[in-house]
Amino acid sequence: MKKYRTRTAGAISALAALTLTAGCGNTESSATAEGGKGQTVSITDAQGREVEVPTNPQKVVALDWSVIRTLSDLDIDVDAVPTPQPGLPKDLASYQDATHVGTIFEPDYEAIAAMEPDLVIVGSRSGNPEIVKEFEKFAPAVLDMSVRAEKPSEVFDATEERVVQLGTIFGKKEQAEGLMDDLDTQVDAVSDQAEASDRTAMVVQVSDGTVSAYGPGSRFGTVYEDFGYRPTKAPLQEKGSHGEEISQEFFVQYNPGVLFVLDRAKTIGQDQTPALDVLNKGLIKDTDAAKDNKIVEVDGFAWYIAPSAPSSWTQMVSDVKDTL
Numbered sequence: 001m002k003k004y005r006t007r008t009a010g011a012i013s014a015l016a017a018l019t020l021t022a023g024c025g026n027t028e029s030s031a032t033a034e035g036g037k038g039q040t041v042s043i044t045d046a047q048g049r050e051v052e053v054p055t056n057p058q059k060v061v062a063l064d065w066s067v068i069r070t071l072s073d074l075d076i077d078v079d080a081v082p083t084p085q086p087g088l089p090k091d092l093a094s095y096q097d098a099t100h101v102g103t104i105f106e107p108d109y110e111a112i113a114a115m116e117p118d119l120v121i122v123g124s125r126s127g128n129p130e131i132v133k134e135f136e137k138f139a140p141a142v143l144d145m146s147v148r149a150e151k152p153s154e155v156f157d158a159t160e161e162r163v164v165q166l167g168t169i170f171g172k173k174e175q176a177e178g179l180m181d182d183l184d185t186q187v188d189a190v191s192d193q194a195e196a197s198d199r200t201a202m203v204v205q206v207s208d209g210t211v212s213a214y215g216p217g218s219r220f221g222t223v224y225e226d227f228g229y230r231p232t233k234a235p236l237q238e239k240g241s242h243g244e245e246i247s248q249e250f251f252v253q254y255n256p257g258v259l260f261v262l263d264r265a266k267t268i269g270q271d272q273t274p275a276l277d278v279l280n281k282g283l284i285k286d287t288d289a290a291k292d293n294k295i296v297e298v299d300g301f302a303w304y305i306a307p308s309a310p311s312s313w314t315q316m317v318s319d320v321k322d323t324l
Contacts, residue, residue, distance in 0.1 A: 043165050046127055046146040053141045053169055057118035063107055064123030065301075067145050068092065069309035070163050073179060074172045080115060082107070082126075085269040089301050091311060107131065113138045119169075121145050123162075124308075147308040152221030156187070159308045179310040186317045187226050193324045194228035199257030199294070201229035201323075205243055206275035207264035212243030213250065220303070223260060227320045232256050248282035258323045259289040260298050267300025296322045 040052040062068045062078040071078060072091055080099040088096050101115075102108035104125045112120065112135070120139045122131055127146035135142040145166065149158045160180045167176025194201075203220040205212045214220045215236030224231050232254040236244055251259075263275035276297055289295050302315035 041168055043143060043169065046123070046144040046148055046162075047129060047132065049132075049144070051141055051143055053143065054118055056170055057141070059115060059117045060119045060121065061101060061112050061115065061117045062121045063101075063104060063126040064121065064145065065092075065104070065306035066147065066308035066312070067121050067123050067162075067166065068095065069306045069311055070166050071170070073310045074167055074170060074175055076170050076172070078121075079117070080112065085267075085305075087269065089299075089311075107134075109134055119143070123147075151217060152225040155222055156184075156226055159313070162308060163310060183310055183313050183317075186314070190317055190320045190324065191226060191228035194320065197229075197257075197324065199229060199288075200232045200255075201258040201260065202232055202234065202251075202254065202256035202289075203243075203260045203262070204246070204279075205262040205264050206278050208272055209278055211246055211248075211278065213246045214243040218243065219307075220260070220262075222316070223320075227316075229258060248284070251287050252283050255287050257288045257292070258294045258296075259284070259287065260296055260319070260323075262298055262300055262303055264300070264304065267304050294323050 039055045041055050042050055043053050044050050060071075060078045061080045062071065063082050065082075065084075068078060068081055069092060077094075080101045081095050082102060082104045083100040084092075084096060099115075101111045107122075107126060117139055119141045120135045121143050122128075122135070123145040124147075127144040132142050132144055145162050147155065147158045147162055149155045163180055164173060164176045167173045201223055203214045203218075203223055205214070213234060213236055215234070216224045216231045218236070223229055234250065234254040261275050261279065265272035266274065276295075279295075284290050284295070296319055298319045299315045302312035303319075306312050307316075
């Protein structure tokens, strides 16, 4: 059955604020217009700042991989990105040898200033007021396109808001809306199947031999909220981006029917014992997930590095399908 997601109040107000204005400031036109030289679009960003952004900016620096991947999904290249971890996905492989300007945590302000960008976009780990203030000293337009939500049920709508805003800036609003409409359909389809299975699911992250589990209100709460699986009865904290370290006995005690595994070390380019090898040495074999072959190692880039791009959601859908 089709699930109709309801936009949050923030998403509605932000999308309503999208208007194109001519450079002289005396006319307004629809936000679906292609935009041209001298035009701007008003964007309300993740920090509540209303920013006049040039449409179709010529030189763009992006410091968040969700933003970079979203723009790639819209067939838009950016001029500089953070230094990537080894092994970018195929759709972003060209950025492995692109202009790199610092990291997602520490931008190279001097190098970026020398580029004289028309637009700087930050988000997620680079999306904080201090970094924005530094960029405002020299960049004509700075946006924080972080996807932030109070609870997992708001994440999809918040993602849609950012994707449509980015599409509007580059005259591709309809394409952006189409991507999100298609994703909505895909998510609903796998959610219906997961709900029908009546299986419980658990999400764990393995890093340096340590296993952490994530609850329904965590950064991976979309497994339950959007993808339809029931949580186990494990007493995990409801909120926060960090999981709780668990023992091997935890798997037997709460016995997930499906297990999603994130190999953090592999995701960030560290050479450590593979996550599944760590788990297979313990008691995971005694779970229903193992007995029914329902253990899936998820795509780390999509789930952890760039979770707010259409292609990443498509990959998440694919990972969930592997458990059905």
